Amino acid sequence: MASLPPIIQSWVSNLQYYTSTIQSYISTHISTQEWTDYQPLIATVVAVLSALYVVLYRLQSVKRHPDEPPVIAAGVPYLGHLLGMAMFGGRYVKGIGLKHRDKPVFTLPVPFSRIYVVTDPTLANAVQRASKALSFMPLVPDITKRVLGFDAAHDAILRKDIDPEPGQPKGVLADLHELVWSYLGPGQTLTDLSLRASRELARQVNLYAEAHDRDPEVVSLLIWIRHFVAISTANFLYGARNPLALQPELEGSFWDFDHGLGALLMGIFPSITAGKAYRGREALATAFAEYLEDGRHNDEEVSPIIRQRIERLLQHGFTLREASRSEVSFLFAGIVNTATTTFWVVLHLFARPDLLNYIRAELLAGAVTELDMGGDKPTRLLDQEALKTNCPTLMSVFRESLRVGSDFYSTRLVKTDTLLSGRHFFAKDSVVQIAGGVIHADTGIWGPSADQFDPVRFIKLQQQSSSSSASSSSTNLTRESSSSSTLSSAKDENEKVKGVHPAAFRAFGGGKTLCPGRHFATHEILAFVAMIVLTVDLEAESGGEIVVPEKEDGVMPVHILEPKTDVRVKVRVRKDGGEVVVVR
Ligand code: HEM
Numbered sequence: 001m002a003s004l005p006p007i008i009q010s011w012v013s014n015l016q017y018y019t020s021t022i023q024s025y026i027s028t029h030i031s032t033q034e035w036t037d038y039q040p041l042i043a044t045v046v047a048v049l050s051a052l053y054v055v056l057y058r059l060q061s062v063k064r065h066p067d068e069p070p071v072i073a074a075g076v077p078y079l080g081h082l083l084g085m086a087m088f089g090g091r092y093v094k095g096i097g098l099k100h101r102d103k104p105v106f107t108l109p110v111p112f113s114r115i116y117v118v119t120d121p122t123l124a125n126a127v128q129r130a131s132k133a134l135s136f137m138p139l140v141p142d143i144t145k146r147v148l149g150f151d152a153a154h155d156a157i158l159r160k161d162i163d164p165e166p167g168q169p170k171g172v173l174a175d176l177h178e179l180v181w182s183y184l185g186p187g188q189t190l191t192d193l194s195l196r197a198s199r200e201l202a203r204q205v206n207l208y209a210e211a212h213d214r215d216p217e218v219v220s221l222l223i224w225i226r227h228f229v230a231i232s233t234a235n236f237l238y239g240a241r242n243p244l245a246l247q248p249e250l251e252g253s254f255w256d257f258d259h260g261l262g263a264l265l266m267g268i269f270p271s272i273t274a275g276k277a278y279r280g281r282e283a284l285a286t287a288f289a290e291y292l293e294d295g296r297h298n299d300e301e302v303s304p305i306i307r308q309r310i311e312r313l314l315q316h317g318f319t320l321r322e323a324s325r326s327e328v329s330f331l332f333a334g335i336v337n338t339a340t341t342t343f344w345v346v347l348h349l350f351a352r353p354d355l356l357n358y359i360r361a362e363l364l365a366g367a368v369t370e371l372d373m374g375g376d377k378p379t380r381l382l383d384q385e386a387l388k389t390n391c392p393t394l395m396s397v398f399r400e401s402l403r404v405g406s407d408f409y410s411t412r413l414v415k416t417d418t419l420l421s422g423r424h425f426f427a428k429d430s431v432v433q434i435a436g437g438v439i440h441a442d443t444g445i446w447g448p449s450a451d452q453f454d455p456v457r458f459i460k461l462q463q464q465s466s467s468s469s470a471s472s473s474s475t476n477l478t479r480e481s482s483s484s485s486t487l488s489s490a491k492d493e494n495e496k497v498k499g500v501h502p503a504a505f506r507a508f509g510g511g512k513t514l515c516p517g518r519h520f521a522t523h524e525i526l527a528f529v530a531m532i533v534l535t536v537d538l539e540a541e542s543g544g545e546i547v548v549p550e551k552e553d554g555v556m557p558v559h560i561l562e563p564k565t566d567v568r569v570k571v572r573v574r575k576d577g578g579e580v581v582v583v584r
Helices: 006-029 032-061 080-088 089-099 119-131 137-148 152-159 172-184 188-209 221-238 250-259 261-267 275-293 304-315 318-348 353-366 386-389 392-405 437-441 457-470 476-483 518-535
Strands: 105-110 113-118 217-220 368-371 380-381 409-414 418-419 424-426 430-435 537-538 568-573 580-584
Touching: 006 105, 006 221, 080 089, 080 105, 089 105, 089 113, 089 430, 089 437, 113 119, 113 424, 119 409, 119 418, 137 152, 137 261, 137 275, 137 318, 137 409, 152 172, 172 188, 172 304, 188 221, 188 304, 188 386, 188 518, 217 221, 221 304, 221 318, 221 518, 221 568, 250 261, 250 275, 250 318, 261 275, 275 318, 304 318, 318 353, 318 392, 318 424, 318 518, 353 368, 353 386, 353 392, 353 518, 380 437, 380 518, 386 392, 386 518, 392 457, 392 518, 409 437, 430 437, 518 580
Parallel strands: 113 430, 380 580
Antiparallel strands: 105 113, 217 568, 368 380, 409 430, 418 424, 537 568
């Protein structure tokens, strides 16, 4: 048995186990005469089932085309991989990818279809470029219907002209996509929104410092941070009369919705199987419907991007009531990843006192001016534009937190049979997934410490790349980087990081579905982290060192992963933690 392949060994041992269980049942419950009568029938059933199993097992491994990527067969033919994903979340496919590092792409057979998993950045780039044949858009209406609960009439509006080629009429999703991209791309509107966001966060942090100046409190770090992000985002996007401000209990509904997304996506009687998330979403949608029907989105301080989104939705035939569901999704995009990323950055800093001191000095030297206003604490003027350029260590910690925290899968539907890069066949109606978690954990890309958090990794990568390009002997990373520099996606600031393959950093996705909020989120998170670092000290609740838990990777990684265990800390306002004012 030792010489048999592991999968066969596991079948044989399973078979032995079931046989002995059946035998012991038979010996206690069935008489010898009955057993003799049943024996031929049982033998036939076992033989038929075994034969069926072997046939299905082999059938799932048959390639649909000689160039189809290697097939990873499931122990339970066709269903095994789906069961694995349902039971173990994103960790399941990531585990397969890490076990098969020699395969840049592989096939997972599922009922009536295939999932092609891409684990190589060069191939990921090719997938992103083949956007005519491999597109996310056809998958969107089914996802949004399940997650956001649009009615049939609005579902039909969403499906219209969903994936237009240049020059063709644009449906509502393409139209909103274009609006959000133009608004959040580098330029004045981005600067204005970033400033509004940081000023609102500073207002909240200053209020907190004032209220808790002599009053340290023990909090769950994630819940503490996401409360700041949730109320600030709702304020700077939707104005002071936003639903979360008028009904604070909706914040709980928001996180219920977030934590049940996977169950909502399954779409099986969601009001029962995903009850909390379903009720949370409906409570939010109802409150946003009232907000829109009251015309509160026309308040002066509401961000122009919101008014323009509503205008476009109405132009495409949406009612105000149903537009509320679209706004729930935009609020979600604006809050969830930002909150969780801030949590990881803050945690990694406060768990490393030396690094924290270094970052405080970096901030004071490069992006913060202290003003003595005559009070007992200095006022800090924070230049958020300078954070990205003058605080390289903070920037590196931010990127590393995203690399380690994101196992995101970029997903595409294969619209037509495709031979990618002339070598990899993808069958029509199958699904392609770029496995961010595998790419982020790849030692071939990130070096032997890929599974560890290295706060200065991105500084070292840049230095290595600069020194090797100076001696004109490029590393693989550099070569990939420059060979792809003509891609439009290479304009992204994360892709400009020297030494990092353009498609190896996957926290913001890539290609046509690349996160349009990435520049804004970078400004917002760096500024918010700076405010926390300047204003408070954090200690472990127990008084010892703050420990960084593992991430919870047993869920569908729809956003930056949360920690496996709660991190409880004592928050103490610093003696020199004066008011923060965002100046630019
Ligand atoms: C650290 C913070 C953030 C992370 C890690 C992040 C990540 C992502 C990812 C992975 C996607 C999907 C990409 C894909 O499917 O390939 C996405 C989409 C999106 N993000 Fe972000 N995001 C962040 C912050 C934000 C913020 C602050 C906003 C808005 C203010 C935003 C707006 C959006 C929108 C609208 C989409 C959908 C784009 C589309 O379908 O056209 N994101 N984001």
